Amino acid sequence: MTIRYIVLHPEDTPDFAARVSEELEGLLSVNGTVTRVNPLAHLDLGEVATSPDAALPAAVSAVRDTHADFVIVDAADIPVASFDTLGFNFDMAASTDARILLALDTEGLSPELVTQEIKVFATRAASHEAHLAAAILPAATASTVRSEDVAIVALPLSSDAVTSLNNVELPECVTPLAFQAGLIERARADRKRIVLPEPEDDRVLKAADEILARGIADIIFIGDETTVRNRARELNLDISAASIVSVNNPEYLEKYAVEFARLREKKGITIDEAREKVKDVSYFGTMMVHMGDADGMVSGAAHTTAHTIVPSFQIIKTAPGVSLVSSVFLMLMKDRVWAFGDCAVNPNPTPEQLADIAISSARTAAQFGVEPKVAMLSYSTGTSGSGADVEAVAEAARIAREKAPELPLEGPIQFDAAVDEVVAATKLPDSPVAGRATVFVFPSLNAGNIGYKAVQRSSGAVAVGPVLQGLNKPVNDLSRGALVEDIVNTVALTAIQAHN
Secondary structure: OOOEEEEEEOOHHHHHHHHHHHHHHHHHHOOOOEEEOOOOOOOOHHHHHOOOOOOHHHHHOOOOOOOOOOEEEEOOOOOOOOHHHHHHHHHHHOOOEEEEEEEEOOOOHHHHHHHHHHHHHHHHHHHHHOOOOEEEEEHHHHHHOOOOOOEEEEEEEOOHHHHHHOOOOOOOOOHHHHHHHHHHHHHHHOOOOOEOOOOOOHHHHHHHHHHOOOOOEEEEEEOOHHHHHHHHHOOOOOOOOOOEEEOOOOOOOOOOOHHHHHHOOHEEEEEHHHHHOOOOOOHHHHHHOOOOOEEEEEEEEEOOOHHHHHHHHHHHOOOOOOOOOOOEEEEEEOOOOEEEEEOOOOOOOHHHHHHHHHHHHHHHHHHOOOOOEEEEOOEEEEEEOEEEEEEEEHHHHHHHHHHHOOOOOEEEEHHHHHHHHHHHHHHOOOOOOOOOOOEEEEOHHHHHHHHHHHHHHHHEEEEEEEEEEEEEOOOOEEEOOHHHHHHHHHHHHHHHHHHH
């Protein structure tokens, strides 16, 4: 596992910080490989200064893509008055799990002022979900300063002090950028073949350029090769590593038509009808996944949700033990990830279907590193209310517990009792889920769609999805308003689903 450090300092003490970095590098090298990385090396500093939020993902990627036993991150330092240097560095540290060291030259400062400076710095770091691991002070001052929450380390550094820094446990925190970067890293670790049936959309071509350049997945387009490659050249994109398959390719067409006719034989589909049907790009792409010519499909930038997912219902079908296909949105909150289901597919699930949605949502959450604690939402908590809607959720919770007894699950439960430990202590004091829920199952599509959009818009959360679940093989739907970043993330999560 890589351990990362970033040394930060007040504006007027860069020399002291440089000395800290040099000593740290020397002592770390005794125990493993050490690499220093400048996260802004390949960025336009003027653009970073004027658009720091847009530059931050690239800086985070530069750090996370640097591999060694120890990585020392050069702090961003742009001499522009309006640029929030500390804020940018805190955000970068939070999304790269970097230990922050405050290099503080204390000449002329009393111990009380030094203690206050450290406290203010730690509070500011925490507001960005970052963690101040230690304050590095001159030896003469270090012995006079005490801090309850931050380690005080003397300069010159000792090997014992560095060992202690390496063993600092960072608070559990997943920022949106960290989660998205983690998706990319996991997808790259075992590259899968993802089919994109909409190369006529420039966003899809731009996403493919990035996916291929970053080694996230192998890309297969469905379309006319000359047209697709010419358009990519016009956009100055490199998709040379992508495969392009035509729906009129006789080898694929006949194989897919025969199999589709077999699958739909009971519906009376003839081989001639099958040949026409599989020429539709959504059906063709789904057949590629079904027959093992691709590992997953991402579509919907230029097609409706129904056009994207109906073929998967007919061809790929549900996984063993699952009664229906459903969806979750992965909600990237400020410091954690929640899963919301079902917000996109099933309008009014029965209790049996709601139970399956809960179990599928928990499995999906676990796939993406979220420990599932399932809250089956209602307007009532426990036995405090009554009515047909509450009884349906209670029955769904009973069925889900019966099917997956190992799953931490609570329901019916209100949203506040699911997320707020104070409310939970009053309403369900003995529940292992109340106040700590991570997977939220809404009683209907109406409630789910409203719920995820309300949280997204009111909190600034990033909504990744919808992620389809319950299929034998992964197919995922894009919003027709999807950004290039959304397409890249969806390809990465589809690849991760394919791993399983």
